[in-house]
Amino acid sequence: MEFGRETNVIKLDEEFFKEFETELQEAGMSINDLRSCIQCGKCAGTCPMALAGLEFFIKKIVHAATLGLKEIFLDDSSVWGCQSCNRCVEICPMEIKPYELIQAIRRVSFREYAMPSNTIDGLQNYYKLGHAVVVKGYENRRKKVGLPELPPTTLGNKEMRKKFQEMLKNTVLAEVAPFPLD
Amino acid sequence: MKRIGLFLGCNIPLRRPDIEYSMRYVLNELGVEIVELDGATCCPAFGTMPSIDLVGWCAGSAWNMAIAEEKGVDMITGCGSCYGSLNEARYHMEKHPEIKEKVNEILGKVGKKYKGVVKIWNFYNYIYEEIGIEEVKKKVKYPLNDIICGTHVGCHNLWPSKAYSTNDDNVFKPTRIKEICEAVGGKAPWYSTILDCCGMGALGSLAKEKSWALWRRKVNKMIEEINPELFVTGCSSCLLRYDNDQALMKKEGLIDFEIPAVHIAQLLALVMGAEPEKAVGLAEVPIDGIITKIKGGK
Numbered sequence: 001m002e003f004g005r006e007t008n009v010i011k012l013d014e015e016f017f018k019e020f021e022t023e024l025q026e027a028g029m030s031i032n033d034l035r036s037c038i039q040c041g042k043c044a045g046t047c048p049m050a051l052a053g054l055e056f057f058i059k060k061i062v063h064a065a066t067l068g069l070k071e072i073f074l075d076d077s078s079v080w081g082c083q084s085c086n087r088c089v090e091i092c093p094m095e096i097k098p099y100e101l102i103q104a105i106r107r108v109s110f111r112e113y114a115m116p117s118n119t120i121d122g123l124q125n126y127y128k129l130g131h132a133v134v135v136k137g138y139e140n141r142r143k144k145v146g147l148p149e150l151p152p153t154t155l156g157n158k159e160m161r162k163k164f165q166e167m168l169k170n171t172v173l174a175e176v177a178p179f180p181l182d
Numbered sequence: 183m184k185r186i187g188l189f190l191g192c193n194i195p196l197r198r199p200d201i202e203y204s205m206r207y208v209l210n211e212l213g214v215e216i217v218e219l220d221g222a223t224c225c226p227a228f229g230t231m232p233s234i235d236l237v238g239w240c241a242g243s244a245w246n247m248a249i250a251e252e253k254g255v256d257m258i259t260g261c262g263s264c265y266g267s268l269n270e271a272r273y274h275m276e277k278h279p280e281i282k283e284k285v286n287e288i289l290g291k292v293g294k295k296y297k298g299v300v301k302i303w304n305f306y307n308y309i310y311e312e313i314g315i316e317e318v319k320k321k322v323k324y325p326l327n328d329i330i331c332g333t334h335v336g337c338h339n340l341w342p343s344k345a346y347s348t349n350d351d352n353v354f355k356p357t358r359i360k361e362i363c364e365a366v367g368g369k370a371p372w373y374s375t376i377l378d379c380c381g382m383g384a385l386g387s388l389a390k391e392k393s394w395a396l397w398r399r400k401v402n403k404m405i406e407e408i409n410p411e412l413f414v415t416g417c418s419s420c421l422l423r424y425d426n427d428q429a430l431m432k433k434e435g436l437i438d439f440e441i442p443a444v445h446i447a448q449l450l451a452l453v454m455g456a457e458p459e460k461a462v463g464l465a466e467v468p469i470d471g472i473i474t475k476i477k478g479g480k
Contacts, residue, residue, distance in 0.1 A: 028236040048337075048379035051399075052392040081388035083379055084228040084266065085337035089344075090353065099342075106233040115233075118387050122230045126242075130223035132230045133192035142199045145460045151195035151202075152218045160221025163292045167245060170288045171238040173231075 017068040020108075024065065029104035033096045037062050043088035043098050054078045058088045058098050065101055074114045079105050111176060124179050130154025130164050184312065185215040186303070187255040189246065191264040192224050193418050200464045201418050204451035205260050205305060207461065211321050211454045212313050217255045222246045225267035229384050232267065236274065240281055241288045243271030244296035248289060256301040258308050260447050262417030263383065265304040266338030266345075272302065273345040304339050306416050306446050307348050310358045315365045323455040324476045325367030331449075332401075332410030332441070333359045333370045334424065336417030337379055359416050359446055366453045370414070373407040375400040380415075382423035394431060397423055405439060412472050413443035421445045429466035442469035452476055 021031050043058040044050045050057035056064070056078035064072045073079055079102050088098040109115060122132040130153060139149040150156030154164050168174075169181055186209065194201045209216055223246060226232065232239040247268065250257045259265050275282035275298060286295055309318060340353045350356035354377065363370040378400040379385075381393035404410060413424045424443035431437045444452070444462060451461040458473045 048381065048385060048396060051378070052381065052385060052389065052396045054385075054389065054392070077388060080229070080233075081385045083337060083381075083383050083385050084232075084263075085379055086266070086341035087337065090341040103232055103236075107235060110234050116388060119229050119233060122227060123234070126224050126226055126230050130221075131192045131196065132224040132227040133196065135197045138196040138199070141197070141464055142195070145200045145203045145463045147195075147199050147203055151190055151199075152220050152222075153190055153195065154221055154223050155196075157221045164221065164223055164245060167241065167288060167292045167294070168238075170291050171231075171241050172235040173238060176234065 020065070020068045020070040023070075023108045024101070024104045027104035027107035029101050030097075034062065034066055034101060036094045037066060037096050038094060039063060040093060042091050042093060046087035046091055048083050048085060048087075049078060049081055052081075054081050058082075058102070061105070062096070062098055062101060065105065070108070073105050073109055074112060077116060079109070080116050080119065113178065120178055123173075123177065127165060127168055127173065127177070127179075127181065130161055183213060183215050185217055185255050186308070187217045187219045187250040187253060187257045189219055189222060189250075189257040189259040189264060189268070189302070191259060191261040191418070192227070193422060194260055198418060198421065198445075198464055200460065200462055201260050201421065201445045201447055203463075204445065204447040204456065204461045205258075207451045207456045208309075208447055208454060209258075212309075212317060214313070217253050219246065219249045219253070219257070222249055225261075225264040227263060228267060229387070237281055237284045237288075239267075240271045240275050241285045243268050244275070244285045244289060245294065247272065247300045247302070248294045248296045250300045251297050256303060258303045258305060260305045260418050260445060262304070262336035262338035263419055265302060265417075268302045269345045270342070272298070272300075301347060303348070304416065306339075306359055306362060309450070310362065311348055315361060318362065318450065319365055321454050322366050324453050326363070326453060327367060327475055329368045329472065329475060330408060330411045331363040331368045331370040331414045332373070332404050332408060332412070333363060333376070334380060334413065334415045334420050335359055336415060336420045339416050359414065362446060363414055363449070366450065368412075371408045373404045375403040380420045380423040382419045382427070386423070386427075394427065394436065397427070398431070398437065405441075410441060411475075413441055414446055414449055415443065416446050418445055426466050432467070440467055442467050442472050444469075
């Protein structure tokens with residue numbers, strides 16, 4: 001190594017951790033819980049993301065978060081592949097609720113617009129129709145099995161749909177939605 | 183007479199309404215009055231509001247639960263994701279009154295209120311616990327004739343157990359779906375990958391090939407060990423993987439088997455005498471052989 005040249009090191013001081021930790025805390029993750037992780041790996045042993053071969057599965061995600069490595073989550077999309085299956089929550093011996101961390105990281109990333117496009121599509125459908133997942137041709141499919149073309153949800157109830165949208169305008173969606181709430 | 187609010191979600195009414203038909207048919211057969219939850223929405227799905235904001239998620243779920251509360255009923259769903267999202271939101275609000283308070287401020291602006299008294303059932307737990315297997319047996323017109331069922335419960339139906347007011351005794355060794363299949367004349371043996379995830383959902387959206395491979399890994403093992411004639415799922419999302427995605431994989435030459443699949447509500451509808459054109463009318467993997475075996479039996 002040459003003298004006088006900077007090397008890439010992780011600065012393990014309190015300030016370094018603080019910013020991301022505060023963000024996670026605000027997004028719903030208890031930092032005290034998170035810090036009691038002993039990296040035992042039980043979560044990894046049950047995680048579908050690990051079994052499927054994603055780069056960052058739950059154990060590594062917890063590790064990176066405790067080190068304050070926010071950039072990883074803005075670059076790598078693995079947290080968005082979490083199945084929300086909660087095997088990790090069920091099995092964690094330290095009860096840190098790892099899945100809650102995934103959601104907290106997603107909430108932080110979303111505010112920096114680091115999210116997959118299907119999240120935006122789902123949110124937009126959710127706001128417009130009340131249904132996040134709408135696959136075309138539902139009228140015919142419903143008719144085929146002897147059901148009314150529209151279900152009694154907000155899809156078939158305009159008045160309630162409007163009320164629902166009014167309700168959503170009072171949530172954080174009004175500030176962060178990447179589409180207009182008209 | 184028992185009454186229950188039918189929570190539809192998205193995939194059941196819009197993508198696989200044959201499951202909705204089956205749920206209605208079975209509840210009707212069992213003498214349960216279905217109460218429509220007018221103006222209900224998405225649960226909301228984990229990849230949407232829950233991934234944006236905790237209070238926003240709870241407000242979205244509370245909107246749905248408040249509709250059931252106004253009608254004085256509990257809710258039933260055939261979708262694991264809806265079951266998970268609604269119950270987890272309910273749990274968050276129960277443990278953190280400050281979240282519930284914020285949610286009620288939001289709901290209050292449109293004249294709604296979430297009290298926190300509603301119970302959310304998944305379909306098979308309601309059948310197992312509220313109706314009972316003996317009552318189900320009485321309604322069987324066409325028993326399964328020893329058809330081997332490859333059962334798949336679905337992640338959200340089991341975990342996080344803290345958020346659920348009812349569940350299998352051992353959430354890592356579930357037996358309720360197995361017991362229901364056997365009560366209507368099927369066989370539902372254990373296999374080593376029974377707890378593995380089907381891969382449908384966020385993983386499927388983010389990394390389709392990896393999630394398909396995850397399913398094939400599970401199912402190849404299942405076939406090797408118990409050679410099922412029919413897949414039976416406890417969750418509508420899992421059914422989309424076992425039926426609709428299986429058909430796609432077959433088309434792409436990724437698998438060499440063709441095993442029909444049903445949601446547990448569809449299985450019960452069939453054995454209770456529902457018309458197959460309605461109960462499994464949207465199945466993509468050919469299912470005629472199973473219908474013939476059920477109807478042509480003893």
